[in-house]
Amino acid sequence: MTSTDTIAEAPTRQERISRLRESAHRIRHNALLMGEVQGQGYIGQALGVADILAVAYCDQLRFRPEDPEWVGRDRFLLSIGHYAIALYAALAEAGTIPVSELETYGSDESRLPMSGMASYTPGMEISGGSLGHGLTVAAGMALGLRRLGSESRIFNLLSDGELDEGSTWEAALECSSHELDNVTAIVDVNALQADGPTATVLRTEPVTDKWRAFGWHAVRVDGNDIGALVDAFDEAAAHRGSPSVIVCDTRIGRGVPLLENREKAHFMRVEEHEWQIARTQLEEGFTR
Amino acid sequence: MTSTVAPAVPAPAKKKLTTSAMIASFADPGQKTTPAPFGHALARLAEERPEIVGLSADLAKYTDMHIFREAHPERFFQMGMAEQALLGAAAGMAEVGLVPFASTYSVFATRRAYDFLCLDIAEPGLNVNVVGALPGLTTGYGPSHQATEDLAILRACPNLTVVDPCDAVDLEQAVPQLASHAGPTYLRLLRGAVPRVLDEYDYTFRLGKAAELRTGRDVVLISTGLMTMRALQAAERLEKDHVDVSVLHVPTIKPLDREAIIAAASGDRLVVTLENHTVVGGLAEAVAATLAFAGVGRRVVPIALPDEFLAAGALPTLHDRYGLSTGSIVDRVRTELTH
Numbered sequence: 001m002t003s004t005d006t007i008a009e010a011p012t013r014q015e016r017i018s019r020l021r022e023s024a025h026r027i028r029h030n031a032l033l034m035g036e037v038q039g040q041g042y043i044g045q046a047l048g049v050a051d052i053l054a055v056a057y058c059d060q061l062r063f064r065p066e067d068p069e070w071v072g073r074d075r076f077l078l079s080i081g082h083y084a085i086a087l088y089a090a091l092a093e094a095g096t097i098p099v100s101e102l103e104t105y106g107s108d109e110s111r112l113p114m115s116g117m118a119s120y121t122p123g124m125e126i127s128g129g130s131l132g133h134g135l136t137v138a139a140g141m142a143l144g145l146r147r148l149g150s151e152s153r154i155f156n157l158l159s160d161g162e163l164d165e166g167s168t169w170e171a172a173l174e175c176s177s178h179e180l181d182n183v184t185a186i187v188d189v190n191a192l193q194a195d196g197p198t199a200t201v202l203r204t205e206p207v208t209d210k211w212r213a214f215g216w217h218a219v220r221v222d223g224n225d226i227g228a229l230v231d232a233f234d235e236a237a238a239h240r241g242s243p244s245v246i247v248c249d250t251r252i253g254r255g256v257p258l259l260e261n262r263e264k265a266h267f268m269r270v271e272e273h274e275w276q277i278a279r280t281q282l283e284e285g286f287t288r
Numbered sequence: 289m290t291s292t293v294a295p296a297v298p299a300p301a302k303k304k305l306t307t308s309a310m311i312a313s314f315a316d317p318g319q320k321t322t323p324a325p326f327g328h329a330l331a332r333l334a335e336e337r338p339e340i341v342g343l344s345a346d347l348a349k350y351t352d353m354h355i356f357r358e359a360h361p362e363r364f365f366q367m368g369m370a371e372q373a374l375l376g377a378a379a380g381m382a383e384v385g386l387v388p389f390a391s392t393y394s395v396f397a398t399r400r401a402y403d404f405l406c407l408d409i410a411e412p413g414l415n416v417n418v419v420g421a422l423p424g425l426t427t428g429y430g431p432s433h434q435a436t437e438d439l440a441i442l443r444a445c446p447n448l449t450v451v452d453p454c455d456a457v458d459l460e461q462a463v464p465q466l467a468s469h470a471g472p473t474y475l476r477l478l479r480g481a482v483p484r485v486l487d488e489y490d491y492t493f494r495l496g497k498a499a500e501l502r503t504g505r506d507v508v509l510i511s512t513g514l515m516t517m518r519a520l521q522a523a524e525r526l527e528k529d530h531v532d533v534s535v536l537h538v539p540t541i542k543p544l545d546r547e548a549i550i551a552a553a554s555g556d557r558l559v560v561t562l563e564n565h566t567v568v569g570g571l572a573e574a575v576a577a578t579l580a581f582a583g584v585g586r587r588v589v590p591i592a593l594p595d596e597f598l599a600a601g602a603l604p605t606l607h608d609r610y611g612l613s614t615g616s617i618v619d620r621v622r623t624e625l626t627h
Contacts, residue, residue, distance in 0.1 A: 071385075118412060125383075130407050136376020137383070137408055143365055144381035147341070167404070170370035174377060177368065 013230065016059055020226045023093050024054035025286045028255050030089040032282065034105040034112075036275040041106070041114070044259055044268040046086035048190050048223070048250035049157070053090035055229045056155060056186070060237070065095035068122040075125050075141055077156040079134020080188070084116035087124070096123040132165025134158055135185060139171045142180040142243075153237070157186045161193040163204040169214065175243040176215030183243040184236045185216070188223065190250045194266045211245045223248025256281045312428055312603045313481055314514060321481040322456035326419065327355025329463040330389055334360050340467060341381060343367050343390040345374040351391035351421045352479045371401040378416045379408035387415050387467050394420030394435030394476065398442060409472045410447045416473075417466045423452070423476035424513065424564030425593055425610060430600040436593050440569025442474050443542050449473040449495070450542040452513035452564075457486040458539055461493035469495060476513060485517045486537075496540045498548035504534035507621055508552050511562035512538045512571050515591070515612065519562050522617040531625065541571065546578045553579055553586045558624055560589040564612060567592035589624050591617060 011019070031046040056076060063073040078087050085105065092099045097111070104110035111120050117127040126137055138156040145152050162168050175183050193201045204210070211218040217239045221228040229248070236244035252268075253259030256278045259268065270278065315321050334340040334356065342348075342356040346369040357364035365381075367374040371392050378390040390397075397405060397420045409416045420438060427433050442450050449469060453459045459478060466473045489501045501516070502523060511519040516537045523533035536552045538545060553559045553575070563571040572590035579586050593610050607613040611620065 127407060127411060130403055132372075133376055133404065133408055136373040136404065137380040139373065140377030140380020140382075140388075141384050142380070143377065144341075144384040144386045147363070147386070148384065150384075167370075167372035167376065170368070170373035171376065174367055174370065174373050178365075 013227070016230055017227050020051075020054045020058055020230070023058040024050045024226065025282070027054055027086065027089040027093050028282055029279070030092060030099065030102050031085055032256075032275065032279050034085050034088065034102050035270065037103055038106045038114075039272065040267070040269070041085050042082045042267065043085065043270060044252040044265070045083055045188070045190065046089070047254045047256060047259065048252045049083060049086050049188050050089075050254070051224050051226050051229060052157070052186060052188065052248055052250070053086055054093070055226060055233055057090045057094040059230060060233045061155070062152070063094070063096075068096055072150065072152060074153045074155065075138075077126050077134045077138050077154065078116050078124065079126070079128045079131060079156060079162060080159045081115035081117070081128030083157070084112070084114065084124075084128075087116060088112050088121070091121070091123045094123070097121070131159070131162045132167040134162075135168050135171035135175070138183055138185075139174045139178070139180065142175070142183045143178055146180070146182060153182045153184065155184050155186060157188065160187060160189040160191065160198050160204055160207065161201070163187070163207065163210075164202045172211065172214040172216065179241060180243045181240050184233075185243065185245040187245060187247045188250055189247060190252050192252060192264050192266060197264070208247050211247070215242055217242050217244040218247060219244075220247040220249070223250035224254050255285050257285070312426070314426060314603055314607070315481055315483045320484045322484050323481055324352035324355050324479065325456035325459040325482050326463065326477055326479065327352035329460045330356045331359035333464050333467060334363060337387065337467065339385060339387045341365065341386045341388050343374055343378055343381075343388055345369055345371050345392040345396065347392050347421070350479070351393075351419060351477060353389075353391045353419075356389075371396040372404045375401045375404035375416075375418065376408050378418070379404070379412070379414055382409075382414035382416045383412075387417070389417045389419055389467075391419040391421065391477065393433060394423045394438045395433055397474070398435060398438040402441060406445055410445050413447050413471045415467075415470055418472070418474045419477050420474060421477040421479050425598060425606055425612065426478070426514070426564070426603070428601045428603050428606055431597040434598055436566045436598060437569065438476070439541055439563070439565045439571070443569060443574065447471055448542065449540065451495070451539055452476045452541050453478060453493070453539055454514060454516040454537060455485040456482040457484060457491070458493050462495070462539070465493065465495045478514060483517055485520065491537075493539060496543055496545060498536050498538040498540075498545040500552070501535045501537050502533070504532040505557065506532045506625070507558045507560060508534040508536060509560050509562055510536045510538060510549060510552060510571070510575055512541060513564045515562035515564050518612065518614050518617055521614040522621065525614070525618050526621060529622075531621070533621070538571065541574065544574055544578060546582070549575055549578050550582050550584055553584055558589065558621070559586050560591060560621060560624070562591045562617065565592055566595055568595050589620070591620060
């Protein structure tokens with residue numbers, strides 16, 4: 001959990017899952033509101049990774065919401081800058097930024113630009129956007145923190161599209177060569193890239209086997225199954241001797257049938273009247 | 289028809305072989321040199337500053353980083369032949385409070401990994417010091433290893449401080465100043481047996497500052513990097529012909545010491561720039577722009593590499609061919625003065 005000094009009885013797995021399900025729901029709800037303000041955005045991806053972000057920010061990461069620069073924090077690196085809409089919602093859920101600020105998303109002078117940038121937003125560790133950078137920076141942070149005797153962990157959320165970038169694999173080799181077990185990569189496999197389905201752009205499967213061949217401890221889970229995610233993150237936290245990767249199969253638009261069933265597009269167009277429908281569908285799905 | 293036996297052609301005298309090998313020194317025969325001044329300076333600095341770390345991309349031995357590695361093995365990180373990840377990792381180390389020096393060849397740091405240098409290091413303004421070997425024409429190995437346009441690329445990068453040292457003195461004094469500078473830097477490395485020239489002058493390296501190494505009434509040579517060594521040699525030769533030559537050494541290419549350059553070019557002396565870099569986007573154009581932007585209407589004679597991919601060959605041959613040798617500089621200045 002987020003707080004570093006709470007003394008409480010450890011919650012059961014079922015309690016964790018139940019609480020995280022609510023967090024994920026609020027992340028989705030807030031992401032939809034942010035998307036509506038701009039009338040556009042990478043809302044499909046945001047809905048897809050909401051469960052991953054809920055587990056990361058509300059169950060796994062050690063940080064202090066009131067002190068985002070706390071030196072002992074775990075680092076969460078978002079290399080996919082366009083997923084910022086989802087991360088802002090997660091940072092609000094975590095208490096790092098106020099929920100009321102989310103409506104400024106993408107506006108002039110806002111701390112929440114469309115693409116995630118470290119200098120703008122508390123809790124945003126790196127500037128993403130140019131893909132294939134996050135894991136290289138993660139490797140350096142992990143080496144540096146280990147050298148400094150820190151127990152902090154480094155998480156990098158990357159997309160399956162980023163597996164096209166050679167630098168991702170350069171960094172994968174570095175992490176395994178240096179046995180950086182303080183690194184956990186999370187690959188969002190939504191099977192979609194800018195030019196179409198991942199399988200038709202560059203064939204990256206079998207993804208899990210590739211990471212294993214590069215010396216990583218790899219597990220593959222349904223990235224929209226909170227229970228499976230909790231187990232996978234726990235396993236990564238306990239693993240020693242090599243970096244871990246959690247390959248997450250996610251569904252674009254998850255939680256909103258209108259968007260789940262729409263023809264898949266990297267940049268999903270949502271008509272003005274559809275936002276209300278989307279929010280209603282999200283609520284119906286959650287309470288069902 | 290008679291058949292005759294052609295007289296045997298006398299064998300030509302065996303020509304001394306030259307080399308296009310990677311390892312080549314631009315030091316003159318018999319010149320005073322210092323071995324691996326960068327590596328030793330970094331290792332010394334690390335004694336006082338525990339946050340200093342070194343990284344390389346499978347080129348520690350060829351960037352004098354091996355000296356640091358031997359002195360501080362626990363603070364050296366081998367990143368493999370992966371320059372993008374080298375610079376990304378250096379950024380990550382700086383993010384957590386270390387002060388990395390990351391070495392590779394200039395061509396790889398600038399051409400291959402520029403996106404990482406730009407976005408992971410320069411944009412956040414991190415104290416990462418990128419060290420590029422074989423800048424300009426310091427190897428006869430051909431375009432794959434000749435970083436003839438690194439200054440042009442990096443001058444356009446915001447936040448970045450760019451240093452082109454002349455010799456071992458410059459390198460030794462620059463290393464601690466680069467580490468102390470809060471932002472990102474790029475150092476054009478001179479490696480191996482590096483000439484030691486500037487200790488003959490009343491000179492101290494000061495980051496961001498140009499230095500007048502000698503005064504002269506007729507010509508001012510505004511030079512950077514190893515070309516300052518050649519400029520000083522050329523000035524001595526021209527002195528014998530009663531040509532009085534000043535040398536302004538500009539080791540920091542960015543930020544440029546504009547005041548010193550405007551002051552140097554404001555009289556009626558012939559203004560010549562000298563750089564181990566293409567004529568596009570380096571010192572010559574920086575000086576020309578500085579003067580034009582300040583309303584100083586002076587012609588600038590650029591001594592620089594041509595806007596071409598260069599040949600392979602022995603360094604002395606190539607420096608002659610492309611106009612960087614001391615003899616070529618003397619000839620060029622004489623020609624310009626008679627016009």
